[in-house]
Amino acid sequence: MFRSKNKLNHLKNAFSGCDDLVIRSFPELEIVTLYFGHLVGNEELEQNIIHPFSHISENEVRAVLESSPYEKCESEEKLIEGILAGKAAIFYQETATYLIDLFAPEIRSITAAEIETVIVGPREAFVESVQVNLSLIRRRLQTNKLKVLSFKIGDLTNTQLNVLYLEGKTSYSYVESIKTRLQKVKVEGIHDLNMMLEYIEEYPFSLFPQYLTTERPDVVVSKLLEGKVVGLCDGSPYAFSAPTSFWEYFQSPDDYNQRWILGSLSRILRLIALFIILFFTAFYVSLTMFHYEMIPVALLKSLIESRSKVPFPPVFEALIMEFIVELLREAGARLPDKIGQTIGIVGGIVIGTASVEAGFTSNILIVVVAVSAIASFVIPHIIMSASIRVSRFLLIILAGTLGNFGFVAGFTFIVIYLARLTSLERSYLVPLAPISFSKWRDTFIRVPLINKQDK
Numbered sequence: 001m002f003r004s005k006n007k008l009n010h011l012k013n014a015f016s017g018c019d020d021l022v023i024r025s026f027p028e029l030e031i032v033t034l035y036f037g038h039l040v041g042n043e044e045l046e047q048n049i050i051h052p053f054s055h056i057s058e059n060e061v062r063a064v065l066e067s068s069p070y071e072k073c074e075s076e077e078k079l080i081e082g083i084l085a086g087k088a089a090i091f092y093q094e095t096a097t098y099l100i101d102l103f104a105p106e107i108r109s110i111t112a113a114e115i116e117t118v119i120v121g122p123r124e125a126f127v128e129s130v131q132v133n134l135s136l137i138r139r140r141l142q143t144n145k146l147k148v149l150s151f152k153i154g155d156l157t158n159t160q161l162n163v164l165y166l167e168g169k170t171s172y173s174y175v176e177s178i179k180t181r182l183q184k185v186k187v188e189g190i191h192d193l194n195m196m197l198e199y200i201e202e203y204p205f206s207l208f209p210q211y212l213t214t215e216r217p218d219v220v221v222s223k224l225l226e227g228k229v230v231g232l233c234d235g236s237p238y239a240f241s242a243p244t245s246f247w248e249y250f251q252s253p254d255d256y257n258q259r260w261i262l263g264s265l266s267r268i269l270r271l272i273a274l275f276i277i278l279f280f281t282a283f284y285v286s287l288t289m290f291h292y293e294m295i296p297v298a299l300l301k302s303l304i305e306s307r308s309k310v311p312f313p314p315v316f317e318a319l320i321m322e323f324i325v326e327l328l329r330e331a332g333a334r335l336p337d338k339i340g341q342t343i344g345i346v347g348g349i350v351i352g353t354a355s356v357e358a359g360f361t362s363n364i365l366i367v368v369v370a371v372s373a374i375a376s377f378v379i380p381h382i383i384m385s386a387s388i389r390v391s392r393f394l395l396i397i398l399a400g401t402l403g404n405f406g407f408v409a410g411f412t413f414i415v416i417y418l419a420r421l422t423s424l425e426r427s428y429l430v431p432l433a434p435i436s437f438s439k440w441r442d443t444f445i446r447v448p449l450i451n452k453q454d455k
Contacts, residue, residue, distance in 0.1 A: 007076075008032060008091050014080055021083075026053045029061050035088035041104025048100050049088060061092060070098040084158070107132060115382060116216050121257035125215045130160055130234035136217040137164065141224065145169075151182050153196060157189035160234040161196065164220075169227045174243065177424050178229050193236035202422055207390060209383045210423045212244040219253055229424075243423035245430050247443050249384035250274065255446045263446035271444065273378035276371060277388050278414075281318050282395035282407055284368045288314040290403030302364070309359035315400025317361050321369045322393065324351060329373075 011034060015021045025032045031053055035045075052064055064070075070090065073079055079089050079097060086103025110132070113125035126133045134148065149163040161182065165175050181200035190196045194213065201210050211231075214220060215238050220230050223241035231240045250270040255263035287294055288307065295303060310317060328351075352370070355361045372392070379385035391414055398406030421428035431439035441447045 007095075007097055010076060011079060011089065014076070015083070024049070029053055029056070029058055030093045031061065032091045033088050034083060034091075035102065036083065036086070039086035039105050040088065040102035044102040044104050045088075048102060049090075065090065065092060065096070065098050070100050073097050073099045081158075110136070113215050116214060116219070116253070116380065118252070118254045118257060121253050122216070122218045124217055126217065126232075126237045126239060128235050128237050130162060130232050133217070133232050133237075133239065134162065137220055137224075137230075140217060140221045141166075146224070149175075149179065153182065153185055154187055154189040157191060159190045159196075161190075162232045164224060164230040164232070166224050166227065169225070170229060171227065174229045174424050178231070178242065190233070191235055193231070193233040193238045193240060196233055197240060202425075206421060208246070208387045208418065208421060208428070209249075210244065210421065210428070211240040211242050212248055212381070213238045213240050213383065215239075216253060222253075222256075243426040244428075245423070245426075246418055246428050247432070249381040250379065252380040256449075260446050260448040267445060270378050270380070273375035274388065276375040277379075277385075278392055278395060279407070279411070280372045280375075281322060281368055281392065282399040282410070284365065285314045285318050285396055286399035286403050286407045289400055303362075306362035306364050310362050311359070312361075313400070314365070315396065317365055318369070318396050318400070319393070321355070321361055321365060322372075322396065325369055325373050326389070
């Protein structure tokens with residue numbers, strides 16, 4: 001609390017140096033208003049500040065301020081918080097203070113999803129406004145069982161984060177676990193959802209993500225219907241869901257937007273791509289360094305001819321080419337779309353052809369690395385795709401030093417590591433570990449949708 005006669009001066013001092021603070025006065029009414037112009041909407045400002053105080057007499061001021069849109073406030077902290085949250089502080093005769101919500105900043109319009117694209121289905125994607133994102137979800141889930149919990153994260157940013165769940169479907173232990181983790185977060189600022197997830201993960205140093213992130217409202221709704229907890233962060237065009245499993249990252253909305261047979265084939269194709277990414281290059285290295293007897297005779301001659309000019313052992317050759325592919329991938333992602341596509345195509349063709357002609361690498365390895373790179377694009381979730389690509393380097397090194405034994409040992413290590421991971425204290429490999437055969441049908445394949453009345 002602070003003395004009434006000094007209210008206005010105290011607030012001005014609190015925002016000293018903030019040249020973007022707007023101070024508008026109505027001298028004939030003894031009214032002064034303070035607000036940030038870039039946080040308030042022009043229509044709201046006109047309707048609740050400019051028009052009312054430009055067309056009333058001094059005797060009518062108090063009656064207007066006592067009406068419902070205006071909230072009386074005597075606390076300096078609440079006035080500061082209100083102005084920072086897009087409200088206007090109104091001082092009347094330097095004794096009475098009010099707040100009115102005018103928050104309506106400029107936001108990006110709703111556009112199509114750029115990363116999680118689909119062939120058939122909704123095109124909408126989340127934006128950076130948590131209120132708009134909530135409306136996209138509420139429009140699809142029109143039920144009072146959808147509950148929303150609000151949190152403020154960050155001492156300086158005061159970022160709004162909402163946790164959503166369906167009452168009666170979501171286990172209350174999941175909700176309590178998320179609440180407990182968020183309440184323990186003590187940081188100066190949070191400005192993105194993925195940044196916040198690092199603070200609440202059970203295994204923050206893990207290579208694999210423990211929360212599924214998505215930019216699609218329809219995916220969020222499906223996760224809520226499955227009994228999962230969903231989180232939204234103001235300023236981030238993504239949402240997270242938990243608990244998650246390793247196999248969820250190989251599912252796509254397209255699986256349910258097309259015939260179930262096609263959806264099942266797509267899932268199987270992604271699982272095959274997983275093994276190609278992990279093992280194809282490593283298996284090539286293992287064969288060419290230690291196990292020539294496993295190579296068919298018809299292929300062995302061309303392989304020997306291809307490798308005859310290469311000065312490096314296969315493991316170094318493979319690591320160098322995989323590293324170059326990652327460089328091309330990163331360059332393509334950072335450059336503008338049209339230039340990025342050109343760099344990816346032309347760079348791959350030029351470098352691949354030149355490397356073979358110069359005897360820097362074998363043409364068979366170029367094919368192996370290219371197939372692995374193409375397979376990585378089949379994984380729908382970019383974070384999981386990156387984690388698998390990093391794991392591939394471990395397998396290549398083990399295969400190049402220990403042969404098939406190192407290859408199998410590396411695979412065993414990855415499986416054991418994944419089995420140890422949990423998401424909200426639930427196994428990361430469910431329903432494979434622990435085994436639940438009843439849930440396999442909608443994990444590894446997409447079963448047909450059946451009406452409840454037909455069951």
